[in-house]
Amino acid sequence: MRAGQDLNLHNADDHICYLGYNPTLDGLRGIAILLVLFHHLWPWEWSTSLTTIITRISHISWIGVDLFFVLSGFLITGILLDARHRKHYFRNFIVRRALRILPLYYLFLLICFLIIPYIFNDMDLKETSLDQVGQNVFWYVFYASNYIWMLNEPVFVDLVGIDEFRLAVKSPEFLGLTWSLAVEEQFYLVWPFVVFVFWKKLPGSIIGIILCIILLRLFLVSTIENWADATYMASICRADSLMIGAGLAVYARSTAFRPEIWDRFAFTGLWLCLPAVIIFQLVFPGRQTPFFSVLGYSLIALGFAGLLASVLRNQQSLLKVIIQASFFRWFGKYSYGIYLYHMIVWFLMQKLINAELAADGSPIHGEIFNPIGGSMLIDAPVRMLLTVFLTVAMAWLSYHCYERHFLKLKRLF
Template sequence: MKAPTLHKHYTALDGLRGLAILLVFIRHSFLTTHLNSLPAQILAWLGSGGWLGVDLFFVLSGFLITGILIDSLNKPRYFKDFYIRRSLRIFPLFYGVLLLCWILTPVLHLQWQLGHLSYLFYCQNIAVDLNPSLSHVPPALNLEHFWSLAVEEQFYMLWPLTIFLLRDPRKIIRSSLSTIAVGLLARCILLLVFPSEKIMEWIYNGLPTHADGLLMGAVFAASIRIWSLDEILRRMRWPVYFCAAIAVAIVAISHRLDFHTYLMSSVGYTVSAILFGGLLLRCLAPGSSAQAFFSTKIMRFFGKYSYGIYVYHLLFTPVLSRLLYRLQALLHSRLLGAMAYLVLWFALSIAVAVVSYKFFESPFLRLKDRFAPPKDKDPDVIANDLTTVTLVGQSAVR
């Protein structure tokens, strides 16, 4: 198989991001409708596995960000450019939404707590573990999904220095795999000493215990700079098959797709990271079915607006959910009312995300080239273009 080339845009990665946001929405949709029929319960059971969408986001982030960092190592403004470009992509929407919510306080009668200040410093995942009530702002805001934004931002704060010190892709691979092993061991010890759903939540929300996806993405970003894509796919074939068998066993033993099980909270995150890493690699393979599917316009559309959809889709559900019961009463059917509600909720989430991207986020994105001009082209594009220059038989960083 011909190796991917530098600066070639791999649209399948956009579509893979689209799958991630769809999985997240599916999970939250079935937590909202409260239907009790057998078909609805089966769908809800399947939908409960949608939390894996966040793990897919992690794998993509680890892969793309590590690629950007490796390819920027020899640039004089390595740290400055990275943080400027990341800030212009992430901060405007995040802090803009928090500012909007604060402005709406008298309108929605929001009841803020002192602990909500943690959101300003991307520490909400830690704060919510200590005080679960901080995941909401009664009576109108739901901020529980913001935990993953904190995990990624904490990773972004630590990872550039790590890559700068390691430099060699082989060292990055060894360090990432070692850290994954330490995280797995830490989860097993925590679950053994403190066996409870609360500790499962702590494990799920914490960077040290839920970094498998980010680090596995980094492993593949470094690997593809050493070996050909064919070689990596060959090496990963049996690990992926083995992890698929483990995933089936976990579900069969636990009877659940949710992460609130001992098996999923221990080995599950490592297994999902490897499986999603394998899927990512297939998306890079020219002519593969994965590349064809995730390159479709519909999947790329969801991927393009995934950040906004993720931020907005749960934000006002305490208020929006009142519409569910009205629709069920209007249509004289819990099922039809729930279906109408989900369609409306999803459509509104997409519409708000599109408007936000075009009129609020895009002006900030255009500032990237002004304050952190790339040498050749936008590093984010190079990354999604597969910052994966494949240098067969030699290190990408000398």
């Protein structure tokens, strides 16, 4: 069932808020995954007078994850609202989500914990100490990796007594990216119950939840040592992005829906909130400022919700035409696989063709330094494009040879 499949669309002055399946949403997913790829794969240390601006922009393109959150909140809430009176409400939703998410996720974990360590042993590259990370496989298997930061947070270690579970080493990046998947999976488990029980009071509930999350982030910033990780990765701190997307879905289905209010929100989010956050991040890069950790994530979500609201209008604006381009929609279709695979490909490339330098100019992976083409000016873009190509190929094969067989089972639910 697609979101909004059997909705009553709201008409007012011939303006229609389209709630059904929309190819534009695939385009937005494509933009989100391309932002994430740009953030992870553009070499931060590689900067010339021609690339300084690009490098600076790559520092803030992590916001692609927040676009995913807003889209998930909007789409999942729409599905739940449309199905709330149907038989097997909980079973159908949980099983359909599981068929979409779990097969690829656990294949990814199998690669990370079994196949990659074997390759490392074969290459005699053990400095990553994946065997030690494997001792904490529980956090990844049960979608709790976004709370691993607590294992090294003094306040929680003393309060709960979890010192014996502390990670011996930091998780490699290709495992670290699972934090956002954990946030969404926890949302999928809790939100259906909230929608089913409180669907008549969702607007007020969503506003209250968002305000509580902002206050919680303020409390954490002023209380714990590791507040930057906590406010960025903990589900209870990042649910505001999901809630803002959910609020958009609720209002789109409300009898109080007014096109002019929708358009004002779209303009405010897209042309005020989003540019303000981007400018702030360009001036004060990173997520380590208290002000940004308290309010920044909510402003990003409002900005992307404004973008979503704008492209959902039934009008052929230039922005909508661009987002609907087949290039973005293609990346959106395979975005889940691309997200999971890209850091594995990048990590292995760094191991096999070592050209990554530390801030002091020394090679990060041993003494071998072998940039592609013999020059970092050639290596950086070639390595990035090669990684994208291999990642996309893996995601395409994974979808058509593996994931698709599970997705066919969704029709039974």
